Amino acid sequence: MKTLFERSVPGRHCTVLPACDVPVLKPSETREKALRLPELSETDISRHYTSLAKQTFGVNDGFYPLGSCTMKYNPKVNEKAAQLEGFTDVHPLQDAQGSLELLKTAEKYLCEITGMDEMTFQPAAGAHGELTGLMLIKRYHELNGHTLRNKIIVPDSAHGTNPASSAMCGFTVVNIPSAPDGCVDLEKLREAAGEDTAGLMLTNPNTLGIFDKNIKAITDIVHEAGGLCYYDGANLNAVMGIARPGDMGFDCVHLNLHKSFSTPHGGGGPGSGPVGCKSFLADYLPGEKVVEENGVYRWQSRGENSIGCVRGFHGNFLVVVKAFAYLTTLGKQGVPEVAKNAVLNANYIKHLLEGTWQVARPGICMHEFVLTLEELKKETGVSAMDVAKALQDYGIHPPTMYFPLNVHEALMIEPTETESKETLEEAAAAFMDIWKTIQENPESLHDTPHHSYIKRPDEVTAARHPVLRDPLND
Amino acid sequence: MGSYIPSTDLQRQEMLEEAGFSCFEDLYRDVPEELKLNHELDLPDGKSELETYSVLKKLAHKNKVYSSVFRGAGAYRHYIPSIVTSVVNKEEFVTAYTPYQAEISQGVLQSIFEYQTMICELTGMDVSNASVYDGAVAAAEAVSMCRSPKKKKVYVSQGVHPDTMKVIHTYSWAASDEIIELPLHEGLTDPQDIKDSDVSCIVIQQPNFYGVIEDVRALVSAAHEKGITVILSMNPIAMASLPTPAEYGADIAVGEGQPLGMPLSYGGPYLGFMAATSKLMRKLPGRIVGRTVDSEGNTAYVLTLQAREQHIRREKASSNICSNEALCALTASVYLSAMGPDGLKEVASQCYSKAHYLAAKLEEAGLKRRYAADFFHEFVTDCDDPQKLVEKLAEKDILAGLPVEGGILWCATEMNTKEEMDALVREVLK
Structure with a gap:
């Protein structure tokens, strides 16, 4: 499809602004390079993006069981609320009682759900929240004179952002292997934890979709060694309203509002990754905190021990508005209801696939589970990638591929609670249909998808000879 | 009470039974009893859509919208042209995930490719990433790009936005860099304050926080003389009038993209843009989209240069960034096309x-x-x-x-x- 630049016609334009009503002046030194932006009519722009939208698969287009990403439906009232002028047309440096009240109330709700005492909304995404949480741990050890504590323990099943965030924070990463059942190997953890341990990063349920029942023992081991425990909230959807990270022994946590709390992912952001912590870490949180006195809200400094700021102003405010609208709808009954049905949906589709497809770890799963196609690949040559691509032809977004790293030929399936019984059954039928094709004609799967806008792209050439911008006939 | 769960009570019961459970509690057998929440959440009762909207509307009304x-x-x-709002509210763009699956994400991938092109045109730089969280983080990430074991010092002009200064301090504290703030004289950063050569980079803002147009050329030449990489944080609207970051000689151009079609929104979501010379391409953090071909030779777009990123490199990645601000990048593209x-x-x-x-x-x-x-x-x-x-x-x-x-x-x-x-x-x- 033509790019915006290829559609451009010199002299074409939209009429947006009136003529200047004051004398026109110019700075003494000006830009020399021609400003080559596309020249388009509003019709051109509208049709261009409508075409692009048709080549984009969103949650509204179909089932999106992308494991670990919690691609639930994004309710429209949340979007409508976030478009209210009273939220969009408010300057970050003006008094905004409504915004402050909303932030304070959202903090209260989310602290209640996580079992934390205070929260910051500055982090703009999950990985940003991780970095912030690790900074709290760094600050804690720094202020307590624990100069040797520079290692973060991360299980091998963790998301890549965990080690990357640790490294950005100046920590050394200690990867520990998981036990055969996918849970933390307590012996390995005991060996790793010691005088140099700054902390542990963990999701629970883990990336295999298993609730680690030793969780209290795990956090105890780390605490006894003098480290702190960080909860990666990526998988909170399975347990919110059922069990709380704070009660499991975690000291700080980040949430992905764009996962469990239904805010849309936007094709890769904006998200929001608020970080909550127990009161002994609260002074280290970034940004100012909202305080209320006699019904009047204001920002207040957290004092000199704060880590500072991790983003400008107050974070992705409108994303918090959407999550707040969602929590308002859910209420105290809805939050655990969501978790239970997310777990039910995962177990139901797992049940429909099991027997034919191999589940990496049998037994009850939480909100997601992982298939392993290792055997299948050995027998038929069909890979996790082939199956993922084949699902596209059924109008299903592929599951997460090749993750977690401790499962070979992995497909990670997370249906979420917003999918109906029928959708799950249709998806299972698609899987079974693909299974049949694998038995009959495995070769045909190597060039799937057959019905998408493009065939499989050449990623090697893309990386070796990068073309990262439209050349504009240069 | 709403929860957006489509299955009926009857269906839920059928699903439970078929999967071998007698009730919902069975699903949480692995959760130790003592860890289960033993009280109802301290949240209000759930609400209907009508009630939720009215709660939010009341809060919005408590904010003053100035004329x-x-x-x-x-x-x-x-001013935000109407076409911008219309395009960025398209459900496909709003609800899609990061475009890992290229075959069904060509639309969002092409839109990012076009965004990268526009940022390159605006800044005059060679290569742009797909966005970071905001302008302040863009500056801090740019400082990280310049980090070297031998040079732990960073110059930051006091003309940068106070939040940018704070974020750079916080990121640099975590990475053990030393920040040296350069004071303003009559509202301007003084090139003569650039004295040391064991400094990795300098961050300058144009126009600076006080609105003043800095003599960026003089600052760049003083910095380059000492082998210091120049990070210029620049207002994107000003780039249409003042010399571009490339014309000023910057090595990395960053900034807050909010003026390109994003409402004030009490501070976010905003858009951090980052562009650099080709030499620094592989040090850029975050997503980058490239153009390639598919197996039949058709033009195709993919996330590329992923060997820099956390999901491949883990602790050795150039940054931890995963979700960025894709919808805000789209907003900027539509804004720039409309203008x-x-x-x-x-x-x-x-x-x-x-x-x-x-x-x-x-x-x-x-x-x-x-x-x-x-x-x-x-x-x-x-x-x-x-x-x-x-x-x-x-x-x-x-x-x-x-x-x-x-x-x-x-x-x-x-x-x-x-x-x-x-x-x-x-x-x-x-």
Whole structure:
């Protein structure tokens, strides 16, 4: 499809602004390079993006069981609320009682759900929240004179952002292997934890979709060694309203509002990754905190021990508005209801696939589970990638591929609670249909998808000879 | 109470039974009893859509929306063409995930590729990433790009936005860099303060926080003489009028993309843009989209250079960034397409002209401009009692400039009519 630049016609334009009503002046030194932006009519722009939208698969287009990403439906009232002028047309440096009240109330709700005492909304995404949480741990050890504590323990099943965030924070990463059942190997953890341990990063349920029942023992081991425990909230959807990270022994946590709390992912952001912590870490949180006195809200400094700021102003405010609208709808009954049905949906589709497809770890799963196609690949040559691509032809977004790293030929399936019984059954039928094709004609799967806008792209050439911008006939 | 769960009670029961469970509690067998929440969450009761919307509407009404805004300080009110809002509300763009699956994500991938092209055109730089969280983080991530074991020092001009300064301090503290702040003299960063050569990079802002147009060329040449990489944080609207970061000689251009079609939104979501010379391409953090071909030779777009990223490199990645601000990048692309080259230049020209008109009028009204150097669309005036003036203007539905150090930082954009500015000046005189 033509790019915006290829559609451009010199002299074409939209009429947006009136003529200047004051004398026109110019700075003494000006830009020399021609400003080559596309020249388009509003019709051109509208049709261009409508075409692009048709080549984009969103949650509204179909089932999106992308494991670990919690691609639930994004309710429209949340979007409508976030478009209210009273939220969009408010300057970050003006008094905004409504915004402050909303932030304070959202903090209260989310602290209640996580079992934390205070929260910051500055982090703009999950990985940003991780970095912030690790900074709290760094600050804690720094202020307590624990100069040797520079290692973060991360299980091998963790998301890549965990080690990357640790490294950005100046920590050394200690990867520990998981036990055969996918849970933390307590012996390995005991060996790793010691005088140099700054902390542990963990999701629970883990990336295999298993609730680690030793969780209290795990956090105890780390605490006894003098480290702190960080909860990666990526998988909170399975347990919110059922069990709380704070009660499991975690000291700080980040949430992905764009996962469990239904805010849309936007094709890769904006998200929001608020970080909550127990009161002994609260002074280290970034940004100012909202305080209320006699019904009047204001920002207040957290004092000199704060880590500072991790983003400008107050974070992705409108994303918090959407999550707040969602929590308002859910209420105290809805939050655990969501978790239970997310777990039910995962177990139901797992049940429909099991027997034919191999589940990496049998037994009850939480909100997601992982298939392993290792055997299948050995027998038929069909890979996790082939199956993922084949699902596209059924109008299903592929599951997460090749993750977690401790499962070979992995497909990670997370249906979420917003999918109906029928959708799950249709998806299972698609899987079974693909299974049949694998038995009959495995070769045909190597060039799937057959019905998408493009065939499989050449990623090697893309990386070796990068073309990262439209050349504009240069 | 709503929860957006489509399955009926009967269906749920069927599913439970078929999967081998007798009740919901069975699903949580692995969760130790003592860890289960033993009380109802302390949240209000769930609500219908009608009630939820009215709760949110009430909160929104508690925020004052001013009809005249003369405040900038890092968040700027510009006109947002209707097509921008229309495009970025398309459900496909709003609800898609990061485009890992290229075959069904060509739309979002192409839109990012076009965004990268526009950022390159705007900044004059060779290569752009797909965005980071905001302008302050973009500056801090750029500092990380320059990190080397031998050079642990970083120069940061005090002309950068205070939040940018704070974020750089926080990121640098975590990575054990040493920040050396360069003071302003008469509102300007002084090239003579660039003395050391064991410094990895310098961060400069154009126009700076006080609106002043810095002598960036002089700063760049002083920095390059010492082997220091230059990070220029620049207002994207100003790039249509002032020399580009590339023309100034910057190695990395970053900035806050909010003026490109994003509403003020009490501070976010905003857009951090980052562009660099080709030499630094593989050090850029975050997503980058590249053009390639598919197995049949058709043009295709993919996420590329992923060997830099956390999901491949883990602790050795160039950054931890995963979700960025894709929808905001799309917003900027649609905005730039709607404005076109002439439209964007007009926005820049009106910003500059109106700010100068306002500065002259306020000076006549007794508010003297603090710095002699030229400015873009913001400027500081002295003021005996800034807080009092701000409150007086608020009563007239005017959001005044931001009180700063015994003065006021004013801003004018294409949104401020002559009539509005004259009314402001009359109020100041009262």
